Amino acid sequence: MSPPKNSAAPTEQRQPFARNEIMPLDLALVAAQRANLSAIERRIASLPGRRSVKKEAQAAWLLKAVSCIDLTTLNGDDTPERVRRLCAKAAQPVRQDLLNAMGFTLPLTTGAVCVYHRYVSTAVDALAHTLIPVAAVSTGFPAGLSPHELKLQEIAASVAAGAREIDIVITREHVLTGNWTALYQEMCEYRQACGEAHVKAILATGDIRTLRNVAKASMVCMMAGADFIKTSTGKEGVNATLPVSLVMLRAIRTFHELTGKHVGYKPAGGVSTAKDALNYLILVNEELGRRWLEPDLFRFGASSLLADIERQLEHFVTGRYSATNRHPMG
Numbered sequence: 514m515s516p517p518k519n520s521a522a523p524t525e526q527r528q529p530f531a532r533n534e535i536m537p538l539d540l541a542l543v544a545a546q547r548a549n550l551s552a553i554e555r556r557i558a559s560l561p562g563r564r565s566v567k568k569e570a571q572a573a574w575l576l577k578a579v580s581c582i583d584l585t586t587l588n589g590d591d592t593p594e595r596v597r598r599l600c601a602k603a604a605q606p607v608r609q610d611l612l613n614a615m616g617f618t619l620p621l622t623t624g625a626v627c628v629y630h631r632y633v634s635t636a637v638d639a640l641a642h643t644l645i646p647v648a649a650v651s652t653g654f655p656a657g658l659s660p661h662e663l664k665l666q667e668i669a670a671s672v673a674a675g676a677r678e679i680d681i682v683i684t685r686e687h688v689l690t691g692n693w694t695a696l697y698q699e700m701c702e703y704r705q706a707c708g709e710a711h712v713k714a715i716l717a718t719g720d721i722r723t724l725r726n727v728a729k730a731s732m733v734c735m736m737a738g739a740d741f742i743k744t745s746t747g748k749e750g751v752n753a754t755l756p757v758s759l760v761m762l763r764a765i766r767t768f769h770e771l772t773g774k775h776v777g778y779k780p781a782g783g784v785s786t787a788k789d790a791l792n793y794l795i796l797v798n799e800e801l802g803r804r805w806l807e808p809d810l811f812r813f814g815a816s817s818l819l820a821d822i823e824r825q826l827e828h829f830v831t832g833r834y835s836a837t838n839r840h841p842m843g
């Protein structure tokens with residue numbers, strides 16, 4: 514895989530964010546969604562063997578990955594100070610001496626900082642000198658079982674506090690009971706409550722049991738105006754995986770072929786190594802093409818991925834690995 518040109522363009526030069534729109538629910542299209550498990554497994558098994566990305570190209574791809582990270586803290590013991598440290602890391606994600614040694618001169622930031630609603634204003638203040646957007650997990654994250662009206666109010670509060678991206682969680686029950694109309698209705702209301710803020714629909718794929726459900730839920734959320742579809746909260750038993758990603762990327766491709774709309778993709782939860790990141794980038798590149806490898810259409814939801822990427826970049830520059838604790842996140 515050749516290295517990306519313009520690996521991590523400054524935010525103001527990035528592609529303008531496209532918006533999806535609400536379209537009518539097409540239940541026949543939902544019913545037509547399939548997932549062939551053995552074909553999916555064969556496709557994923559072929560990934561690491563067929564493509565290896567080495568040295569300079571790998572460093573370029575890892576810088577691209579950094580620009581697509583939603584740098585995340587979603588813990589019960591989060592504090593304003595932790596969020597401020599995370600924001601500082603998002604604004605300078607890779608040490609300047611490493612960037613200098615690689616001859617990398619473009620500004621580099623993460624794609625966003627992702628926090629609970631409580632810390633949106635803290636993050637907005639801490640990032641005020643940057644163009645980095647704040648993403649809020651709203652709608653009763655992670656289970657999504659708060660009363661519907663409260664979920665809509667939480668979205669409105671996050672937007673009012675300055676969140677430019679809202680990561681909503683769907684009600685898994687709607688998928689598990691095949692109630693696609695309820696899922697569509699819910700998602701449409703979330704989309705409307707977000708206003709100008711971009712909305713990412715978290716499917717919680719580890720909870721919805723089958724890849725066919727993943728394909729159908731992806732399609733319903735896109736019809737209901739989701740700007741991104743996202744795998745997981747990071748709190749399910751199983752979070753982002755490559756097979757689930759393949760199903761969601763193909764749903765995005767089908768939706769694009771049918772509507773011309775570009776919907777983004779966000780694998781989240783458990784993506785923690787540079788090698789993982791490269792596999793996801795390769796899969797997205799092969800399934801959707803380079804257009805989807807920009808921060809307006811691709812993000813990693815990750816709390817610890819950046820530390821491993823920085824470690825690998827340090828190894829690329831110095832030939833030595835440093836301890837993970839030399840790359841604190843927050």
Ligand SMILES: O=C[C@H](O)COP(=O)(O)O
Pocket residue numbers: 585587627745746747748781782783784785814815816817818
């Ligand atoms: O949306 C992001 C996830 O919650 C982050 O999960 P992680 O801590 O496994 O990287």
